Amino acid sequence: MIPSLATRGKLVLTTAALMIIVGAFRGAPPLVGMGGGVLVALLAAYLAFFPTAVLLRRKKIELSWWVPPGDQPGGALAPERPFQLHIAYRNHGSRTLRVLSTKVLTGRGLDVSPCVPATVGAGRQVEHTTDVRPAVAGYQVLHGAVLVLGDLLNLFEVHAYFPNPIAVKVFPRPRPAVAPALKLAAGVNSEHVGQHQVRRRGL
Structure with missing residues (x-):
């Protein structure tokens, strides 16, 4: 670093x-x-x-994140429906830190929007949110994040990797309910169902 x-x-x-x-x-x-x-x-x-x-070497900077429940029934996450990723930066040092960018490392099934820069004062915590769009259903993993810290004049920067894996489960989209078809009585031919004209012979 x-x-x-x-x-x-x-x-x-x-x-x-x-x-x-x-x-x-x-x-x-x-x-x-x-x-x-x-x-x-x-x-x-x-x-x-x-x-x-x-x-960074003394681990005075921490990064944590979490995913709140989704907007689907039961708080489930669904494909193509963005959910929010909450990111918290904690500064345990005595200097103000400027986070220029945060690159979230994920698989191909998740599309993460760019994170806004953040300024974290000494002994402070700053929280941000970004949108994540799942492309497919299944288990998806946020592996970690790479933070780019810079000085006030943007002359120098340092990259720091924070491994913080978190798994999210994306459920398939619920299919619309279909009314069940009427079942015919067992042993009855469909041709005999309904009204029919009956002729009777007289005596």
Whole structure:
């Protein structure tokens, strides 16, 4: 769990390197100094964000989730009917954490909507909900989640995997009730059922 450069951080690093290279070739010390200053600021931002990785190693960050009963009879879950997944982030550390994204790892039978970013203060808990759409019936498993934590300037990020499997059972859709067909009396031919004209011969 070592912090790495985010997209913005890579752009800043590339810009600083170009400033130093161009300044060195053209003999422009101010440009080289500006590039060096950007690198120093980037290094300072890295050192300020590094304790977040330490919190992850010390397991100061927790993730839990649960699925409430569905809207079907008995609280059952049905295919193609989205249900809510409640996600809770707990921060037991002394620093504010910024959760940039949460990727829920599931099988092919579940389609999870993107989770919104969250800011979790020191010693706080933040809860969010996201929609999950089951595609087929059967047992489906939410294996875990990958959290991406970032700094305030979005220069660095660290990825953390939280294994937290939870199984949900998706029931097939109930079929519409069909009225049972009338059964004919045993031993009676269908041709003899109903009204018939009877002729009687007189004496």
